Amino acid sequence: MFLAMMDWAPTFATVVAVPGWDDRLEDLSVDGQAALRARLADILSRVDGSDEDQVAKDVIRHQATSIINLIDARLVEHSVARGLNAPVAALLRMASQVDFSRRLHLVPRFLDQAAQRLRDTDRRPLRRHVQGGAAHVERFLASPKQEWEGDADLRPAFAKYREFLLSVEGRDDEHAGLCWLPDGEENYRKLVRDYTTAPYTPAELHQLGLDLIAGLHEEYATIGSRVWGTADVPEIFRRLRTDLLWANEDEMLTSAVETVARAEAEAPNWFGRLPRARCEVRFVPEMDRQAAAFAYYVDAALDGSRPGIYFVNPFNATDRSRTLSEVTAFHEAIPGHHFQLSIAAETSLSNLRKFAFIDSYIEGWGLYTERLADEMGLYSSDEARLGMLGLDAMRAGRLVVDTGLHALGWSRQQAVDYLRENTVMDASEIDSEVDRYIETPGQALAYMVGRLEIQRVRADAETKMGARFDVRAFHDLVLENGAVPLSTLGDLVTDWAGRA
Known part of the structure; x- marks a missing residue:
């Protein structure tokens, strides 16, 4: 199974330094x-009879x-x-992060494949996304030649892809979700199940988001x-958008470095095992x-x-709220994804278990650590705690908006309006988030569903174990x-609490 996963995502194999791809x-x-x-379907047909343990199965x-459903x-x-x-955007994002030298000759074919899939499809992208994708490639073409390009002459292939994009007739914002595309409703139900690993329907997730937003208003x-x-x-939202902004880019980076260092110092009191890999803080490449x-x-290699x-993005830094800095560092770095991904990679688990793509666990942990912090x-002030609520509201809002777009037929503007009214994100962040939800249906649901389940199994263990419960x-x-899937995590914690 691991070989099939890496064949699906060979660039990721290079990111984590798994040789062969x-x-x-x-x-x-x-x-x-x-x-x-077909390979994956064959694996599924044989898994029950394999000698793998239940968690691996x-x-x-x-x-x-x-992967089949994707x-x-x-x-x-x-x-x-x-x-x-979005394959071409992902390629440009990762090219400067990993060794591309042995795959440069494949880039023109990759771009041709991306164009061919768009050329032959009955499910067009949004018009604004076509324009945004073309603009992204145009920025690359206008930039100086980058180190990862080596001696290869890739710019003509990217220019050809850009010209093709400009010829694509995209669909309008009123029909943004999967429900407007062939087989969209069924595809979305499967993606919801895969991303959440939980038995929620889109309607149940939509209502859960509405309820969580109401509770967050009380905390605000x-x-x-x-x-x-x-x-x-509304006045609190206004002040968060206007009163607590960054003075400059350097201030943003300094805050991130200090926050990560503070979390690293406190972590031994909450974790028995710490990662060997270090975590660096850098600006997103220009x-x-x-x-x-x-x-x-x-991930660390x-x-x-x-x-x-x-990576911290200084784009439009002086228009962004300082309050989100600490909570984001806890989620993305320590004790969030850096601990999660590095500790798993440093265990004796199989590569399948170390690197499985299970968003409800991965992103659920990241969101869990925001409250754990x-x-x-770890939060330095009430202002920083308001940032914690801000990201909570974003993730609760995702439950409402993702299901609204893909199951209820919302327009893109309906999604923008909901987030504007119920979160402290600025206009550019809301636009970026909504476009992400449209292009990656269901993934945004994983965060809050995963966090709630981790909190639930922890609370159950605390109740069962009483004074014997050890958070480390x-x-x-x-x-x-x-x-692991959330149901599997629940079984592992239940077994641990019973044995302890």
Whole structure:
């Protein structure tokens, strides 16, 4: 199964320094993906009779099924801007992060495959995404030749792809979600199940998001009263958008470095096992800043050749709230994804278990650590805690907006309006987030669903174990088993609590 996973995502294999895929690029062709799908279906047919343990079988089933469903949804045919499934944007984002020297000759074919899938599809991307994808490539073409390009002459192939994009007739913003595309409703139900690994329907997730947003308003009022003497949530939102902005880019980077260092110092009191890999903080490369998220993490290399890297995006820094700095660092770096991914990679688990793509676990842990950081005493102020609520509201809003777009038929503007009213994100962040949800259906649901489940199994263990509960041992258990479906995580914690 692991070989099939890396064939699906060979650039990721290079990111984590798993040898054997450094001369490969993702195969976007219909025939290539059909062949991989057949391999995965065969793996699924044999998993029950294998000698793998139950946890490994659960992971194999999830990985095979989720890749099959991504192939069947044909997301590559309508993801061209910045979504996680947008192949050309992903290539440009990762090219400067990994060794591309042995795969440079494949880039023109990769671009041709991306164009061919768009040319032959019955599910066009949004018009604005076509324009955004073309603009992203244009920025690359206008930039000086970059080190990763080596001696290869790749610019003509990118220029050809850009010209093709400009010829694509995209669909309008009123029909943004999967429900407007062939087989879209069924594809979305499968993606929801794969990304959440939980038995929620889109309607149930939509209502869960609405309920969580209502509860967050009460927390905003409580902390807002302490900070500004007002419990009026719209006024708190206004002040968060206008009063607490960065003075400059350097201030943003300094805050991130200090926050990561503070979390690293406190971590031994909450974790028995700490990663050997270090975590560095860097700015997002300049060419990627306009299209990139405001922060993200790249895994440390398995062979120790590269640390984990927490990237901070200074784009439009002086228009962004300082309050989001600490909570984002806790999520992306320490004790979030850096601990999660590095600890799993440093165990004796199989590569399948170390590197499984299970978003509800991965992103659920990241979101769990945002609240855990408050338990750990890591937030420096109530203003920073308002940032914690801000990202909570974003993730709760995702439940409402993702399901609204893809199951309820919302327009893009409906999604923008909802987030504007119920989160403190600025206009550019909301635009970026909504476009991501449109191009990566269901993925945004994983964060809050995963966090709620980790909190639930921890609370159950605390109740069952009483004074015997050790939070360091609980965190070690969750991280040392690698990424698993949420139901499997629940079984592991229940068994641990019973044995303890």
